[in-house]
Amino acid sequence: MTFHEYLAQWSRLHGSSAPKGLVRIWLRIAFSCATPFIRFNPNLITVSAIVPMVAAIYLVNLDDPRYGLASALVLLVGFIDNFDGIVAVRTNRATKWGAFLDAIVDRIVDVCIGLLFIVIGAPLEIGILAISFALVHEYMRARAGGLGHHEVATITAAEKPTRIALGVMFLLASAIYPASATELATFATVTWAVVGLIGFAQLMRAYRKLLKK
Numbered sequence: 677m678t679f680h681e682y683l684a685q686w687s688r689l690h691g692s693s694a695p696k697g698l699v700r701i702w703l704r705i706a707f708s709c710a711t712p713f714i715r716f717n718p719n720l721i722t723v724s725a726i727v728p729m730v731a732a733i734y735l736v737n738l739d740d741p742r743y744g745l746a747s748a749l750v751l752l753v754g755f756i757d758n759f760d761g762i763v764a765v766r767t768n769r770a771t772k773w774g775a776f777l778d779a780i781v782d783r784i785v786d787v788c789i790g791l792l793f794i795v796i797g798a799p800l801e802i803g804i805l806a807i808s809f810a811l812v813h814e815y816m817r818a819r820a821g822g823l824g825h826h827e828v829a830t831i832t833a834a835e836k837p838t839r840i841a842l843g844v845m846f847l848l849a850s851a852i853y854p855a856s857a858t859e860l861a862t863f864a865t866v867t868w869a870v871v872g873l874i875g876f877a878q879l880m881r882a883y884r885k886l887l888k889k
Contacts, residue, residue, distance in 0.1 A: 677766045679707050685765045702837070706758035710766075718764035722778050725756040729788040736847070737795050743854065745849035746792070753785060753804050754840040779818070782836060786810040789843045790865070796850065797858030798865040809872025810839060814877045823887065830882040834875025842868055 677685075686703065713721060728749035735742040735749070760778060764770040790807035794800055813834050820826075846864035850857040 679704060682707055682762065682765055688762075697797065706755060707762055709755060710759045710762040713759055714767060716763065718760045718767070718769055719774050719777055721756060721760040721763060721780065722774065724751050725760075725780075725781055726784055726788075728752050728756075729785055732847075733788060733792055733795055735851075736792055739798070739851075741854070741857065743795075743847050744851035747844050750789070750792075750840060750843040750847060754837065756846070757782070757785070757836065757840070771790040779814070783814065784810060786814075786836070786839060789839055790868075792847070793844060793861040793865045793868075794856055796861035799859040802862070802865045802869055806872055809834065809869060809876060813872060813875050813879065816876075816883065820883050820887070825883070825886050827833050829880055832875035832878040834871045838871060842871075862876060 683700070684701065732746040732749040735746040761770075761775070764774055785795050787807055790810075792801045793806075794803040813832070817828070842864050846860050853860065
């Protein structure tokens, strides 16, 4: 399967037009990096994302936290999140069970990112709020799909790549400035909550138009 054929299949599965800009560039990179994993079961790749997330939480909870390594592990999760779908599409092994499993693991990853910040020192209340926005964001899409609207509707400010990026960037910042890790985790969590609120508003507006038709 060529990259252009993959893009066409990706668009069909995501109910959207062909990706452009940074999304297209990211998919091109992930498409190339996923090639060595073609022989693996895509569902196994999906589930494997939980391992580095749990390891990252463990690393930041050590007496001598390893923020840099934790940041690399969260970045790895971001790649895995693309690898499973790419492998499934390229090897014609995309299934409804795989899509369901992917959604479940994605939500586990969301919760784990929130736990990372809380373990580092972010306020529990803000952490729960940020995680809640992420879960509601994805539930809105799932509910709209259950009503027959499988379109993405709109790309919001609070998509999963944004949540992964927050984890990677602020963990890396904590590695550079370990004495400010608690403040950085708090700022990251507040940022996530604010972005989540914006994403919620964007989806509400988009689906209000779709579901009134």
